[in-house]
Amino acid sequence: MAGQPAADGVLAALPEAKRELARLLLAARQPVPGHPVPRSGAGPVPPTALQTRLWRREHAHPAAATGSHALRLTGRLDERRLTGALTAVLRRHDSLRTRLVAAASEPPRLHVDDEPVLRLTRTDLTGLPAPAAAERVAREVTGSAATVLDLESGHTSAFRLLRTAPGEHVLILASHLAVFDGWSSGVFLADLATAYREDAAEPAPPAPRFTDYADWQHRWLAGPEGAAERARRRAVFAADPPAPRCPDGFDRGHLPVRLARGPVAAGIELGAAAGATPFMTLLAALAVVLARRTGRTSAVIGAPAAGRFAAPLEGAVGQFTTVVPIRIDLAGGPGFPELLRRTRTAVAEALGHQRLPVDVLFGDGTPPPYEVLFALHNYPAVPLDLPGVEVGQVPGPPARHLELYSPDPAATLACVGLVERDGEIGGTAEYNRHAITPEGVRGLLTGIEEVLEQAVAAPGRAL
Template sequence: MATAAGFEGTLAALPEAKRELARLMLAARQPVPAHPAPRSGAGPVPPTALQARLWRRERTHPAVATGSHALRLTGPLDTRRLRDALTGVLRRHEALRTRLTGSTAGRPLLEVDEEPVLRFTEADLSGFTPQAAAARTALQITESASTVLDLESGRTSAFRLLRTAPDEHVLILASHLAVFDGWSSGVFLADLAAGYREGTGHLPPPELQFPDYAAWQHRWLDGPDGSAELACRRAVFASDPRARRAAGGFERGHLPVRLARGPVARGLELGAAEGATPFMTLLAALGVVLARREGRTAVVIGTPAAGRFAGALEGAVGQFTTVVPIRLDLTGGPTFRELLHRTRAAVADALGHQRLPVDVLFSDGTPPPYDVLFALHNYPAVPLDLPGIEVGQLPGPPARHLELYSPDPAAALACVGLVERDGEIGGTAEYNRHAAAPEDVRGLLTGIEEVLDRAHTAPASPLTPRH
């Protein structure tokens, strides 16, 4: 029997292109584990389903996959240490050194550059008045969200450092959404702080890298376990009506939202008594609103999930987010308490299928069975702990969630993304101007408040299909 060392020796004797192809062929013959593992070799791998979609879309919509973050740094900042730390983070995470290139079969492949390239610019605004410096900073943050990043060139991140006062800076990060999700921001900032404080020698690579996950996803979906799970989940939603395609296409709109504190607090208290998380309680209320709007007793709502179903993925930068469709059953006129229990089970079942990318689950050309997405974000809060420096978050342009999360944005109505802070729940609703008006989106939110208020005052009352 040939040994592993013998295989490696045989592979080493092949030309580079054939060597990587042989690695992929050998890997394909091995059993696919249930969770990602370090890949064999360092050659190109197929991109994830989401990456392939964003790669196709950015060819006609530049900057469609650009996200932006901004931080205010108050204190004596060592810009050289900051640059070194940024380079160290790029070196640590393969996701930040990737590019998509064409293959002989005409399909893209994900490749990792060996050395990081730091794209970093500085500007001194300290000579302007505070008002003028603030205006220019806001403009820079807005422009950052329109930075043209693309996977083919490997230009997936760009940094701007603005000096607004002698001991005050603003750091702006533009990142490609194909390699950087919301969870990644916490990982990135924690690593940046460690590199700044202790040097980049204290930044070893994570246990799993994003290309490990991409290679695993491709093999798992093609394997018997992935195929069986895919068929099972498709059967679950086969009878649900498809979301209606917006005749006029897609145009993004944003609306700041905030839920009324009183009804929501009482509703969340009721949910907690039934063992439901705030997300489950709000989701159940939204399900009632949509069921009444559509005149149905079952609704499907999409929710972005972190997709880090393996513990080793939690320390990696990458785009692991997927959308899991959650089917809520309101047949029989349940009380809100009964619906909470059904929702708990539905959420647990849906989150158990985070390995299935939504682009593959609904890949037959028809829209998904939902047109509303809902999220209550709970990304880990990791402060940027820099010695002697106070760090504050600056508001940036709204994200492009519908285009990121929807295989077909034109079939979407709205994505409501909320955050709970200091007892209040608010955030931003992104909607498709061709499918909804601002008052339609507000109607969803006031409907949630009304359902929660009614659930508190009459918890034993059955939920009727109409107001």
């Protein structure tokens, strides 16, 4: 930008107490770009809309915003180098060094600590018999998922390194969902492997950083472009009633799920011939199930999305996840090919609005117009490539996503998260025990199978 170096020089000459205020005033005079860019200057920034919600919820529900996963490391692990690599990754990503500070009578702000704090506990289990060591590992993995993390103090990550046998370790990471999303795990592991191999102490930060994104989101939403996009999207769902809120509130349940291979594979093949991805095909079938359930001629489904709508964001650790509501029109009783065409259009339209947080789109305290969230996950698989060490996943408790994906979990029936492996599609359904039974959740998935079976048998028949 022309004149930017001169402006930076003026800012640097100001007293520190006035520097950030001047930077904000200058930024307010400039058009907000359509995508995040590195900020000029430093200082605290407003949290994202999702971070604000998670921060408020964690006060009443500690550990509700904790995510965890574990890795088995087999081989000659250099613990000193691993410790240095973990610290280097914390230093590289400002999201892992943030604190949300809420001063009296002022809105909360994200502050970035200059130096990382590595919270790593080491436990030697080599003196235990193998069954006892395995039981202890399982308890540690479960305990990590229940770790109480705190966004205000900056205690947003915690690591455990268990030595179970000579040449055998388990590394467990607990992370606050306000600063770490599913995509971040791949970025984190790739950076960890690089820092371990190179013994790097000062890795270059990504550009833009997460705080650049948070600052940009606040300014973009407050500007004319954000306001216009919010108005356009609200108009799309103006005729859709908000999801009913369960009067008994929210009580989490988890259910392993798997789709029948035969009808689903045939349905996905039919969808592919019509130019639809597996996600679009399954989503179209689910829309039919939900429309039948409600008696309406449309269905709105919440679809979790990575939220990394600009390529530079793909290299940053942070919480970028968003939920895009997808409205699928079933008016006129379309056959499956026509429904797929409508679904393709609806998905493309919805994904083009990942900049708009669902908390802002439906931000007046009214629940969103969807009761079911549906995802077919495709996070990039990035192995932790450590020299001389074989890496494997350690199973853990199911992830808790409804607080992350839904502004009001009590207004949500279920969040169905699936993955496709070796031709099988399965995963976990997280649901509200007060609003739906396990049989009801299974009925949603059985309904998908039945719709696909009917579509394959008679594609043109009205659904």
